[in-house]
Structure formats: structure tokens, C-alpha cells
Amino acid sequence: MGINSIRLPSRNWMIFWISLATLSGGIVYDKWQQKQLRKKYIELAKPVGDQPFEVNQLPRKLRIYVVPPPNDYLNESFKYLRRFVKPILNSAGLDFDIFTETRQGDIRSTVAEEIRRLRRAKLGLPDKRPEDLAKEQAEAEAQKVNESAQGEEKKKWLAPVSFTEVKKPEVDDKEEETKALKDLYNPNDVLGITHFMKKNDLQKPFIKEDQVVSKAQDAGGVICLGRGAFKEYVNGIHEGLLGPLYEPEKPPVEQKLQELDAETGKEKEPEPNANDEDEDEEKKMDPVPDPYITPKEYRNAELAPELDLVNGRDSNGIPYFFLQPIAVLRNYNTAGFTKQPERIWRFYHKRDQLIDYNETLWGLIKKNYRPFTKDDLQLAAEEEHDWPNKWVQTSLDKNSEWVRDFSGDERVFGVLSVYQKVERDEDQNKEVVNEVKN
Numbered sequence: 001m002g003i004n005s006i007r008l009p010s011r012n013w014m015i016f017w018i019s020l021a022t023l024s025g026g027i028v029y030d031k032w033q034q035k036q037l038r039k040k041y042i043e044l045a046k047p048v049g050d051q052p053f054e055v056n057q058l059p060r061k062l063r064i065y066v067v068p069p070p071n072d073y074l075n076e077s078f079k080y081l082r083r084f085v086k087p088i089l090n091s092a093g094l095d096f097d098i099f100t101e102t103r104q105g106d107i108r109s110t111v112a113e114e115i116r117r118l119r120r121a122k123l124g125l126p127d128k129r130p131e132d133l134a135k136e137q138a139e140a141e142a143q144k145v146n147e148s149a150q151g152e153e154k155k156k157w158l159a160p161v162s163f164t165e166v167k168k169p170e171v172d173d174k175e176e177e178t179k180a181l182k183d184l185y186n187p188n189d190v191l192g193i194t195h196f197m198k199k200n201d202l203q204k205p206f207i208k209e210d211q212v213v214s215k216a217q218d219a220g221g222v223i224c225l226g227r228g229a230f231k232e233y234v235n236g237i238h239e240g241l242l243g244p245l246y247e248p249e250k251p252p253v254e255q256k257l258q259e260l261d262a263e264t265g266k267e268k269e270p271e272p273n274a275n276d277e278d279e280d281e282e283k284k285m286d287p288v289p290d291p292y293i294t295p296k297e298y299r300n301a302e303l304a305p306e307l308d309l310v311n312g313r314d315s316n317g318i319p320y321f322f323l324q325p326i327a328v329l330r331n332y333n334t335a336g337f338t339k340q341p342e343r344i345w346r347f348y349h350k351r352d353q354l355i356d357y358n359e360t361l362w363g364l365i366k367k368n369y370r371p372f373t374k375d376d377l378q379l380a381a382e383e384e385h386d387w388p389n390k391w392v393q394t395s396l397d398k399n400s401e402w403v404r405d406f407s408g409d410e411r412v413f414g415v416l417s418v419y420q421k422v423e424r425d426e427d428q429n430k431e432v433v434n435e436v437k438n
Helices: 011-049 074-091 106-123 130-157 187-191 227-242 254-260 337-347 350-365 374-378 381-386 389-398 423-437
Strands: 061-066 095-100 222-225 326-329 369-371 417-419
Touching (some): 011 350, 061 074, 061 227, 074 095, 074 222, 074 350, 106 227, 227 326, 227 381, 350 417
Parallel strands (some): 061 095, 061 222, 222 326
Antiparallel strands (some): 369 417
């Protein structure tokens, strides 16, 4: 009948198509599992977010500290934050602020300085020493005098130039006057909220949910995405509570430089860094401040006598952020030639990462916390096995913060707390996973 006979592909083509279908099918199956699990977890958290709120009440607010994986970009961590964490928090009706770092030590110095600012405010002290403020003021005045002298010097060398006076057109100052957007519009009017609110509700002040809690541990919460973020956060709390209020004075280095370059009589110039050659001086960032206190000095330091470390609150009536429990989420990024099999396995099983994140987040949503112990310093310690060996060796040579000895003080541990998984929800989580698989 003119119909060509049907023939199977050759052996090589069969191997190619089967391999392609297997690899593609694994990716599609994992994506589908993630979608189904995410949908189930969102439904579980939705009743928490559907609880009625007053028109002048603001929801609970979290802090999220995010760090990039070693030898990788911050976007790698943000990818899983948006995919696995944010949908669950949004479904539970929780607000959050995100804090990131570009260099090791940024989170530690930021957390420590925020605690020191609270302590100084309790004592009525300025953010800088009086002698430092006087020194800065004297330097500013000296620079101003120097600039005025240079201006007078330039005027002497300039040739006199005659200008013809040109009459400027009259401009109505009222028309050029600009106002801030907040002075022109009320956010409630722009969003259309005022139209649906009663007159009495408009006069009520806004109340944050974190302001009305009885225990400090019931307010807010802290999420550390990455082992490095957790280390820096805990170290920052130790530095802020045990360290001095101001930066310790450093010994002068000019004498050492003069001794090193006594023969030439010139100051020793710093060695150029290849990474900074193409950067503009204006774009260069200030170095990360060194810790004000070392772990060896924790025992002899006093634990922030200015602050109420049981139920202390800031100027907004919200419990101190370091009294709020901590949830630690590890980074699942791995690199290295010898770790390629593990990397491929994780690529096809990202749903396991979603399940791990959800179990921790569910304890945060339910406010299921417990006191911090010394063993909790090992939270997300499995992530360190994924760090590249070459990067770890380089960090050890530079004494980087992520690879230093991670220890703490028992007095600070008594202030901290961590979120733990809810036993009932673990069984419920298994039911969700089994339901999705079936």
C-alpha cells in the first residue's frame, strides 16, 4: 500500500533519547513536587494569616539575615528565600525586613552597634566619645579654613574679568516651590483605605502586634539564612552585650612604620590589592570594624547592666530584637569537583530543601521556642562540609570570621532562645508529603 515499514531507532539514538527523557523527567518531577508541597504548606499557614486584625493593627515583624554561599553570589541565597521561605511567611501574614552583607563581618558589626546604641541611649550618652566629636569638629573647622585660604589664593592669580550684567527674567517663587510627596498625599488616600474606614478608626494610633505581647519571645523573630549569618549574629550579640560602649583606642602605628622604613626615611605604602585596582576611590567601602571584644575576654566582661534582659523594650515599645528567638536555615549550595555527585543529587531533590525549611518555619509561625544552649552553636553545622576546601584554607590563613573558633558565654546563652519544630506538625508534614507523592 505504499506505507514504509516502521523501524526502531538505532542503538545510539535509543541511548540518547532515553538519557534525555530520564534527565528531563527528573527535573519536571521535582518541580511538580515542589509546587504541590508549596501549595500544601501555604494552605497550612493560611489560617494563621486569616485571623482578624483591627484596622490600626500592624502584623508581627521578623528579621531575616542572609549571606551568600562561599565563592558564590548573594542571588543564590535570595533564590531559595523567594522560592521556599517568602511564600510561607506571606501566607501566615508575617512582615519581615531583610539584612544582607557583602563582606564577612558586616552582620556582626551591625548587630553589635545596634545593641551598643541601645545601651548608650539608656545612659544618655552620644553615639561617639566627646573627645572624638571635638576632634572631628576641629578637623572640620581646620578644613574649612584651609579651603577658604585656598580660595583666596586662587583669586589673586585670576585676571580681572568684566561681566555685563544680564537682567534675569522674573520668576514666580511660588510656582517653583516643591513639596515632598508625603506632604501632598496621604498614603491611606492613595491606597483607597480611608474611604472604607470609619471616622473613629482614622483617629486611632497604629499598634504593632509586637508591642502588646506579654513575653519578649512572642514578638517578631529572627531568621538566619546560612551558617555564616548565624555565626555573625551570635557573635554580634556577644560583642554588643559584653563589649565596651565605644571603640577601644588602638596603639599608634606611625612609630612602627618609621622603624620599618628608617633607612629610606619614607613611610611604608600599603601593598596594592589586585581587586581594588579598577575601583574608584569614592566607591571604596570602609573596612569592617574589628570586634570590640574577643572571646577570651567574655568571662571578665559585665553583661550590659544598663538593659533589662528579661523583657526590655526599645523606644517603640517592641522587645529588644536579640531577645526574640532564632531560626537557622542552612545553605544547600555545594561546590568542588569531588562533590559533583552530591550536587547533582541535590539538584534533583530540591523538594527536600523545601521540606527542611518548612519544618523550621512552622515552629516559627507557631511561636514554638526553647532556651538557647551551648549545643545550639552547632545549628546548620552540616553546611560547613559543603564549603570549598580551598576557600576554607584561604579563610584560615586570613583568620576570617566564618572559620574562627565559634564559642560563647553562658550568660548570653541565657538571654537567647531558638525555634524548634512542632511535634504534631512533623506528623502532619509527613502526611502532606505522602499525600503529594500519592
